[in-house]
Amino acid sequence: MDYLKRTGSVSPKIMLKAESLLNVGYQKILTFERPGGGFDWWGRDPALVWLTAYGVQQLTALSKVKEIDMGVIERARNFLINKRQANGSWGDIGNTHSETISYVAHPDFALTAYVTWSLAKAGFANLDASCRYLRNNVNKAKNNPYLLSLAANALLSIDDKDEIGLDILQQLRDIATTEKDICYWKTTGKTASYAYGNAANVEVTALAILAMLEAKTHSDVVNKALQYIVQSRLSSGTWGSTQATILALQSLVSCDALSTTGGDANIDIVLNDKKIDTWKISDSNRDVMQIIDLAQYTQQGANNLKLQVTGNPNVMYQVVTRHYKPWRKDNTPQKPMIDLNVSYDRTTLSRHDTIIATAKLKYNGTSSTYMVIIDLGIPPGFNVDRGDFAELLGGNVIKRYSITPSQVTLYLGDVNPQDEIKFNYHLKAKYPLKAKTPKSTAYEYYSPDVRAESKPQLIEVTE
Structure with missing residues (x-):
């Protein structure tokens, strides 16, 4: 929202949608506040230090674009200060979910x-x-690029000339991984949000960028790191x-590299040596995302796509491909980290009949995980019995749930190696149809x- 307002690239329709999402998000955050200040993952006591600090960041950013109750931030700050040694x-590192963040170095x-940064x-x-x-x-x-980036943001947010903070940025520069036009920071451990692998690398790289931007230094590294961020975005x-x-x-x-700079330009989209379209880039549309679907122009086998640019537009682009694969007996790899099976006691029934679905999850990981989510697809034309999930919540099988017309989302919380979770839920048919159930994940x-x-x-x- 702040970016849209600063750049002026906003229409009334987009603004209304953004404001609606902000309102929903703000109200959602408030449901997790605990009496006396602080936040918990499930809205229960005790409040958690790391999550409360994250909540302070969210609410501080939100307060810049929307009027909120500043008392929520004040209570959270007081909670954090009271926990300081x-x-x-x-x-007292507290918990993320039911586990301490001791897995972080x-x-x-x-x-x-x-x-401190928050x-x-x-x-x-x-x-x-x-x-x-x-x-x-x-x-x-x-x-340790994760710890270095956090410390740099904390120190430089208070004083952008902090000597130790600037020294940390030099250390980050020295240990960055550089590949052609990109650079990034690898982390072998887990972050406080329990991310690892590519997600953790993105977290750490973004944190390093923010610290360098705070100090207004190492612009060459920042530009290459931003290229990594852009290239890492999923479809x-x-x-x-x-x-x-x-x-x-x-x-x-x-x-600042994302400011609306650059000249007018034409971009020819050429597929298999045939010009499909030409996009014109100017000040009036530079911040508008333009999309083209090339499916009807593709051919079997290899396809050669070119973007031929006249001018200097200073814009980013992304090419996304999608395809379908048939379900096969060998589609599931041997012993995956997570196994999920959803079955039904019958697949032919009459209108107003009820079927029983059975969901079974097994966790085959070698170490505990602290936030597993199940999305259960609701078949079209069926109503789900909410009472089944209320019982799961009451029995502490799940930590939280939400239901939409097409999906039930279950938050399991902690799951340990070889844990197996099995439960039933009921679905009632509303009208005759023949359809495939949505996937469950x-x-x-x-x-x-x-x-x-x-x-x-x-x-x-059937009837």
Whole structure:
């Protein structure tokens, strides 16, 4: 919203939609606040330090584009300050879900850096002790790009000339991975949001970009790192996990390189040596995303796509391909990290009849995971019995659930190696039809590449 207002690239329709989403998101955040301040994943006691610091960042950003109750931020800040130790650190690292964030290297240092950064962005001034702790313990972060990036953001958000903060940026520059026109930071561990692999690399790279932008230094590294961020975006428009997506977007909209600069240009879209279309880029449409579907122009086998540019538009582009694969008996790899099966007690029934669906999840990972989500597809023309999921919640089988006309989303929370979760739920047919059930999916929230899908089934409802 702030970016749209600053650039003037907003229509009333987009503004209304953005405001609606902000209102819904704000109300959702409030449901997780605990009495006395602070936030918890499930809206239960006790409030969690890391999540509260994250909530402060969200609410601070939201307050710049929308009127909110500033008392929520004040209560959260007070909660965090009351948890701070005499040496300026946050040593009671608390939980993310039901597990401490001890899987992060030097969790006390990581948490202190993150909370200090959040409070600094919220305008809290009394952070000298916390900054002193970070400076005195910066050796804990040596060669760890995640810890270095968090500490740099904390120190430079308070003073963009902080000597230790600037030294950390040089360390980050020295350990960056550079490949042709991109650079990024690899992390072998997990972040506080439990991300690892590509999602963690995006998080760390975005954090490093934000710190360098804060200090207005290392612009050559920033530009190459932004190229990595752009190239890492998935066809869905996200970066694989919520935290990676948020930080990636923050790094992009914070960078002057994304200002509306560049000249007029024509871009010819040429597929298999045939010009399909020409896009004209000017000041009036530079921030407008233009899309073309080339499906009808493709051919079997290899396709050669060219973008022929006249002028200097300074724009980004993305090419996305999609295809379908038939379900096969060998479609599922041997012993995946997550197994999910959804079956029905029958697939032929009459209108107003009820069928029983059975969902079974098994976690084959070697270490615990702290946020597994199941999306159960509701077949078209069926109503789901909400009481089944209320019972699962009451029995602590799930931590939270939400229901839409097409899907039930279940939040399992912690899942340990070899855990098996099995439950039934009821579906009532509303009218005659013959249709395939939607797919059901289980995945790790912070590492969505770890996922399983249940094969769709054909259901017939007669009079």
